[in-house]
Amino acid sequence: MRPLPQPAREALTLAPVLHALSDPVRLELVRRARGNPEATCAVLADGLDVPMSTLSNHWRVLREAGLISMTVDGRHRRIRLRADDLRDRFPGLLEPILRLAAAESPDSGPL
């Protein structure tokens, strides 16, 4: 269950977080990650017509911005939303954004 490198909580900055959330696919991945702790990349991306290499890039952007952490678990990567770190560093940021994203695509509808 080796963890992949990620920025420390104190190193998180606002602009990269907003950038990471400014893509519809990534926003959806984050929403799913929140509702689905410890899920793998493939599970979270299920049904999203996006090629795997592009997804891998999206996960990297999310990880480098500090939104998620990844741990290697066998052949899988487990994704966890860094909810605590984000709440600590950017209180009041993530909840409204995810709420509005959910309002904009109620199901996991048209991204």
Added chain:
Amino acid sequence: MRPLPQPAREALTLAPVLHALSDPVRLELVRRARGNPEATCAVLADGLDVPMSTLSNHWRVLREAGLISMTVDGRHRRIRLRADDLRDRFPGLLEPILRLAAAESPDSGPL
């Protein structure tokens, strides 16, 4: 005082708004616009070591995302934050972001 074209309130979507806010320069411009209604481009960008053509692009991104409106006033463009439209369409979004941005660069400090 002819207004420049801008997306209608109902047409605003989350991803472009987050994208517009994901750049440190634009974030700063939005902060200044909020504290400085009816100011011109030049006034809002004062002191920001960014070339004018780049600023013009930033204003366009902000306008097209629906964050600001611009009206032509003589030789000037007056910038207004679309606070009402944004609050209506994305309640709870802008305030936290601008608060966190202010916390991250208290003055208009290192962008």
Added chain:
DNA sequence: TCGATAGTTCGGAATTATGGAACTATGGTG
């Protein structure tokens, strides 16, 4: 009319994003 001011547009260079193909690493099976 002329010049200065305020900002936009154009176009090329630099950066970033996309995605197919090849690769790596792990687990399961015989």
Added chain:
DNA sequence: CACCATAGTTCCATAATTCCGAACTATCGA
């Protein structure tokens, strides 16, 4: 162990964006 399937990453060429200097436009004031 040999072999294959799975899960994801990396490489790299193309496409799309962004940056910014230079040229342009529009308006005001003298």
